[in-house]
Amino acid sequence: MPPPHIKNRRDYxxxxxxxxxFRPFFLGASVWSxxxxxxxxxxxxxxxxxxxxxxxxxxxWHMHEMLxxxxxxxxxxxxxxxxxxxxxxxxxxxxxxxxxxxxxxxGRIAILVSGKLPEHLYGLIAxxxxxFLVSFAILLAREIIAGKNTKNLPVVGIVSxxxxxxxxxxxATLEMISTVSSRQIALLAIYLAVLxxxxxxxxxxxxxxxxxxxxxxxxxxxxxxxQLDQFGLLLVPLAAVLLLxxxxxxxxxxxxxxxxxxxxxRLARWRGFATISEPLVVILHIGYGWIGIGFLLAGLSILTSxxxxxxxxxxxxxxxxxxxxxxxxxxxxxxxxxxxxxxxxGTTAIYILVTLSALIxxxxxxxxxxxxGYSLSGLLWIAAFSLFAILYFPLFVKRS
Numbered sequence: 001m002p003p004p005h006i007k008n009r010r011d012y013x014x015x016x017x018x019x020x021x022f023r024p025f026f027l028g029a030s031v032w033s034x035x036x037x038x039x040x041x042x043x044x045x046x047x048x049x050x051x052x053x054x055x056x057x058x059x060x061w062h063m064h065e066m067l068x069x070x071x072x073x074x075x076x077x078x079x080x081x082x083x084x085x086x087x088x089x090x091x092x093x094x095x096x097x098x099x100x101x102x103x104x105x106x107g108r109i110a111i112l113v114s115g116k117l118p119e120h121l122y123g124l125i126a127x128x129x130x131x132f133l134v135s136f137a138i139l140l141a142r143e144i145i146a147g148k149n150t151k152n153l154p155v156v157g158i159v160s161x162x163x164x165x166x167x168x169x170x171x172a173t174l175e176m177i178s179t180v181s182s183r184q185i186a187l188l189a190i191y192l193a194v195l196x197x198x199x200x201x202x203x204x205x206x207x208x209x210x211x212x213x214x215x216x217x218x219x220x221x222x223x224x225x226x227q228l229d230q231f232g233l234l235l236v237p238l239a240a241v242l243l244l245x246x247x248x249x250x251x252x253x254x255x256x257x258x259x260x261x262x263x264x265x266r267l268a269r270w271r272g273f274a275t276i277s278e279p280l281v282v283i284l285h286i287g288y289g290w291i292g293i294g295f296l297l298a299g300l301s302i303l304t305s306x307x308x309x310x311x312x313x314x315x316x317x318x319x320x321x322x323x324x325x326x327x328x329x330x331x332x333x334x335x336x337x338x339x340x341x342x343x344x345x346g347t348t349a350i351y352i353l354v355t356l357s358a359l360i361x362x363x364x365x366x367x368x369x370x371x372x373g374y375s376l377s378g379l380l381w382i383a384a385f386s387l388f389a390i391l392y393f394p395l396f397v398k399r400s
Contacts, residue, residue: 025101025104026392028104032073054125063182065108067189068162077329083140100132195240197291197320205270206222208284210222213271213274235255236263260293278342280331294316310369360377
């Protein structure tokens with residue numbers, strides 16, 4: 001007789017859209033990402049008249065909705081689907097999942113309409129937007145602790161800090177705190193994303209690569225996890241702290257370059273070049289590779305005057321966040337919806353679009369931020385996430 005939690009998963013007969021966390025949250029992340037980027041591109045081209053900015057400035061709105069709107073939805077979709085496998089506990093689904101997704105959506109709507117509301121309601125808008133990440137962090141902690149999955153407690157810490165960062169972002173915007181700016185808080189959120197990808201990506205990239213190579217009789221297999229991986233993981237928070245507290249220090253620049261070299265070497269040990277025939281695996285390596293590129297550009301921006309720091313930030317955001325989220329969303333959606341773990345033509349097109357978007361965005365920053373480059377990058381981003389939403393929507397609503 002199967003264990004109760006396995007039988008419960010099989011016996012679920014509620015709305016299929018609410019069966020697993022990846023369904024509402026991956027769809028929400030992709031649609032919102034495309035929509036928010038369309039607003040940002042319209043602002044770049046036409047100014048405030050065509051923008052829905054809420055009570056934020058244009059730049060703050062863009063940062064907030066990408067880092068505290070799009071990113072958390074993608075994280076939630078992945079973790080709500082992965083945590084039951086980590087802990088053996090029942091997944092969050094049905095009404096609880098609908099309520100959680102509703103909190104996320106309420107935050108997006110609240111921010112959009114906030115610009116039309118009187119200022120005395122801005123605090124309420126901040127509370128509404130903060131509820132999702134706080135609730136998700138509590139839920140995640142409950143599942144990890146109840147499942148005695150202590151090795152994943154750092155993930156709880158990252159999500160909790162992201163929730164606190166969102167609250168701080170609102171407080172800085174509302175001038176309730178003056179010790180840090182919204183830009184500094186956004187930088188912290190970016191580095192939290194880098195740390196999360198380093199932690200989770202450091203497991204799934206070599207694991208999925210190893211599985212593919214084993215199925216296809218490709219050798220030698222990726223290097224096994226060892227002390228070098230642990231050391232590389234430790235470097236990321238140290239580099240982030242240095243970038244936050246001493247962004248102009250030569251030591252920070254050198255440390256970032258060292259971190260970049262180690263992570264690029266770590267990536268090379270996973271033998272992604274041997275999987276070039278399967279885009280579903282290759283894209284994971286490309287996504288992780290942006291970590292090394294980001295730290296390399298960050299170090300060079302400090303040590304030289306030829307590289308602007310914004311290039312490093314967009315290597316982390318448009319590059320690492322955009323590419324890795326797309327890699328995980330496509331793979332997890334296909335796998336959990338009973339599809340083959342092979343990229344079809346549409347999925348491959350999505351990867352090409354998101355990669356071109358990141359490359360053009362970083363190149364534009366290095367070349368002095370030409371408006372055409374930003375706009376083209378944004379349009380490619382919109383195309384990538386819109387195409388994902390269109391092609392993968394059937395997987396979110398059909399039974400597997």
